Amino acid sequence: MTDFDAIVVGSGMSGGWSAKELCERGLKVLVLERGPEIKPDRDYVDQLPPWEEKNLDRIAQEEIDKHYFKQYPGVAYAVKESNKHFWVKDDDHPYETVEGTDYDWLRGYHTAGRSIMWSRQSYRMGPQDFTANKDEGVAVDWPVRYDEIKPWYDYVEEFAGVAGNLDGLEQLPDGVYQPGFELTDAEKLFKTKVESSFPGRNVIQARVAHLTNPTDEQRELGRTNCQARNRCHFGCAFKAYFSSLHATLPAAERTGNMTLVHNAIVQSLEYDPEQNRLTGVRIVDAETNEHRFYSSRLVFLNASPIASAMILLQSKSETFPNGLANTSDQVGRNLMDHISGAGANGLIHGFENQKIFGRRPGGIYIPRYANITEKDKPYSRGFGYQGGASPLGNAGGQIPGIGREFKEAHKSPGPWRISIGAFGEQLPNPNNRVTLHPNKTDKWNNPIALFNVSYGENEHIMLQEANKDAAAMLEAAGCTNINSNTVNLTVPGNRIHEMGSARMGNDPDTSVLNRWCQAHDVPNLFVTDGSFMTSAACQNPSISYMAFTARACDHAMKLMQENII
Amino acid sequence: MKTRREILQGLIVSIGGSSLLTACDGFAKIAPTVDGELRFYSSEEIELVTKISDLIIPRTDTPGASDVNVSGFLDGLMAEWANAETRENHHRDIKRIGGQLGDSFRELDEQDAKNKLANLDTRAYAADRPDEYSAYRSLKGLITQAYFASEEGRLLEQQWVAVPGRWNPRVEI
């Protein structure tokens, strides 16, 4: 007898799904979360009005230097005085980079992980993303095609709730959507101009994981319509955006099958060579430093790609001297992110007599066209742009004038500004990796991460081109005052879409996981956070993690029923 | 004119929520610094900052910068948020702006002071945004942000709505 049927490591975006799916199939599930509990009533600050924010919601500069020297510069738009408890303190959670390289590991350790702080952009991968490696002879082939994952996208979107439009684009397949957030007239003009000047390019509504017409199930979970406040980085009393805390964990909880333990830092997974099975999980309690062992028949690793790779690397045994399930030597390698730092903004004209009401959570999206509808590119793969057009307003005080007129000017919406920024695909490269630091440990005696990640030529060329394309599209829309500064490529990890550290593939010699996110080497181990990604595509990835997780749970359950695991 | 509490309660009723009541109870002032207890500025500095802030954002049919204690707020911001380098820079900025406005500025009556500041503002916001006026632009930015972060600035001036409840991409003015 084991303590639990299944253990899920991590309660974030993907761990929440593992918990829900396994609990709903009747398994007794233990969720181990390294951080403390987040209680919305106590810890959310989305209802704090601006005048109650301390110091314009800025974290004191000395405190940044001491505790948030990576998190704050990495993601300043979301790390604030009022919500700093959603972010790790860098001095408590150090990591290092190989000389000459840099890495942003941006994260929060607590119930629901980064699903509390994410920006909720949710785009499916398209058919081309699953065949690109094979077509180009890059890395290894995906062992899955779009058609296989499609029903699982349908399934997770229906439960999570995604607002968007049906746009009929092959490379960015439509999903199961609630009504989207309508474009502003300026965005509609931009759409018309771009689509006529550049046939094959499209401007569509952002697809965001927000409720705009909740289903009965979503209402039963206490979730309601998005109120268009754009306070989502601070939590949401309305539970209107998808997070593990609003949706999957409560769904798991209501089955009565979930045990969620906080402050449980998973250190390693215990392997029995005789049965070739995991027997359980070793943890250290973050508060008491007590060590514990929990046994189970099945383990789902959902600690996020860097942490999951590190747990595998820490789980050394005679059978796996280089880390668990690592006979391919691919654990920790092929670490990818998306690349940004190219784009443009400018003023768009003809809307001076309009303003907007409400603060919507997403704007426009320009799906990838490079090497899809336009084949003449000096780089492979491509990028999408996120952006939007809205009144610039006059806040910030940076307009000329003083006195009544200056004050009154803040009542007017001001000119309209449009801005777009690229999110591009980074190619897999086995030399981009995270390893265990050879001699440094954190305060729980776990090796700290050592990163060695840099970009290749393709990434550099792609972003240069993305910058030019952005300016050209704004010009086509008649924009003025166009800024398209020199490309400033983001630090690896900065897009917070780290992935690929235990890739899936057909061949156990060259990949860690099979097509079900199941370890080739160890049948009762599944890794369903972004570690499995064989290539990065350019779409924000979380909805894909959800779909692959739900599919993996379904498969694991079948294997259990057949007594294979 | 409605009181702040009435306006806020109006907002609560309009979205039909009770959970928001707690968030709206007890109004925090945009004033980390208690009257008279300066923590950062000297008395000359705060006098200058107050005068400038009231000229930039005067009292009209809605409160002005002093009414919401903008300079007291900046005093607290520098004391609590800024590090030693930022504090030093801010002291230097104020000195610089004082120099650009001239010693007599403090004594000028409202109209003359307004003309003088308007003149400085015009130079500071010339197309090439001259470096020598970056101190003024930075102070103006802080004053404006502080004002519009205040309850009055946000609600009365900007008609900020805590819970819009819906998105409307097109409101004709």
Ligand SMILES: Cc1cc2nc3c(=O)[nH]c(=O)nc-3n(C[C@H](O)[C@H](O)[C@H](O)COP(=O)(O)OP(=O)(O)OC[C@H]3O[C@@H](n4cnc5c(N)ncnc54)[C@H](O)[C@@H]3O)c2cc1C
């Ligand atoms: C500001 C921001 C904006 C973003 N915007 C988007 C977006 O628009 N669209 C999108 O698709 N994605 C976005 N992301 C990325 C998204 O949040 C991640 O892709 C997603 O959360 C990853 O899910 P995960 O389950 O792998 O990791 P997480 O959600 O981070 O969860 C991992 C969990 O595991 C726990 N854990 C880690 N190590 C251990 C251990 N050793 N033992 C036990 N528990 C452990 C952590 O505490 C955490 O709770 C954004 C992220 C941020 C921060």
Ligand code: SF4
């Ligand atoms: S904008 Fe919508 S999802 Fe975001 S915090 Fe407000 S109600 Fe919640």
